[in-house]
Amino acid sequence: MKYGPEGRDFTTTVEPDIANRALKVNIKSDISDLEFRYTTDGSTPTMASPLVKGGTFTVKDKATVSVAAFRLGKPFGSTATYRFDANKAFGHPVSIKNPLGASYRGLYNDCLTDGLRGSDSDFRDGLWQGTPYNDFVAEVDLGALTEVSSMSLGAFQDV
Numbered sequence: 608m609k610y611g612p613e614g615r616d617f618t619t620t621v622e623p624d625i626a627n628r629a630l631k632v633n634i635k636s637d638i639s640d641l642e643f644r645y646t647t648d649g650s651t652p653t654m655a656s657p658l659v660k661g662g663t664f665t666v667k668d669k670a671t672v673s674v675a676a677f678r679l680g681k682p683f684g685s686t687a688t689y690r691f692d693a694n695k696a697f698g699h700p701v702s703i704k705n706p707l708g709a710s711y712r713g714l715y716n717d718c719l720t721d722g723l724r725g726s727d728s729d730f731r732d733g734l735w736q737g738t739p740y741n742d743f744v745a746e747v748d749l750g751a752l753t754e755v756s757s758m759s760l761g762a763f764q765d766v
Contacts, residue, residue, distance in 0.1 A: 616684030617641065617676050621691075623721040625698035629667045630691040630722060634659055634674060641676045641683060649673060649688065654680055668693050690724040695755065696747050697722045703736070704744035711737035719745055730763045737763075 617636035624631055634643050644656040645664060649671030657664075659674070666672055675686045701719045713719075713736040725734035737743060 617643070617674075617687075619674055619687045619689075621689055621723060623691075623698070623723065624665070627665075627667065628693035628697060629665050630670070630672070630689070630693075631663060631665050632659075632672060632674065632689070634662050636676065638676075638678075641678055643674055643676055645672060645674045647672055649690075651675065651686060666691060688726075691722050692724070693722045695749065695753060696720045699750060700748050702746045702748070703738075704746075705738045705740040705742065708737050708739045711735050720747055724761055725763060735763055 616638060617634055620633045620635075622631040622633070623629075632645070643659040643662075644652040644654065645659055646652050646656050647666055647670040650673065652673055652675040654677060656675075669692045671688065671690050673686050673688045676683045697720055698717075699720050701717045703719075707713070711730075714721075714733050718734065718736060723734050726732040
């Protein structure tokens with residue numbers, strides 16, 4: 608029996624599509640008889656949920672995407688969930704003052720504005736950015752004077 612990431616029944620990767628304000632979700636598995644279903648409201652997928660065709664699907668603007676595997680009509684393994692929001696900062700460049708920590712670089716420098724939020728339960732999901740210094744200072748260039756009525760920041764403290 609395998610434990611940890613190498614023991615998962617399937618893997619998902621996500622690709623923000625800045626030009627289309629969308630998120631592309633890719634699914635792969637070495638188990639040939641699995642089918643995948645998804646929801647966009649964060650609920651757990653069922654056999655009545657949309658079927659993933661060709662291992663890929665796309666969502667636009669805002670969604671909490673959950674993907675689950677099914678084998679012989681029954682849930683198989685765990686569910687992968689991603690929170691996506693193509694907000695006003697989506698796709699804009701980010702300048703980070705202090706160097707990022709080796710374990711918290713995210714998938715790329717501008718992942719603060721890729722519309723994805725890190726997992727609530729796994730700080731190793733590749734979506735979090737952090738620094739070993741006391742302050743995390745980042746500047747987002749919105750390109751023009753833009754009215755912002757609210758802002759939120761997610762934090763994950765591993766103690």
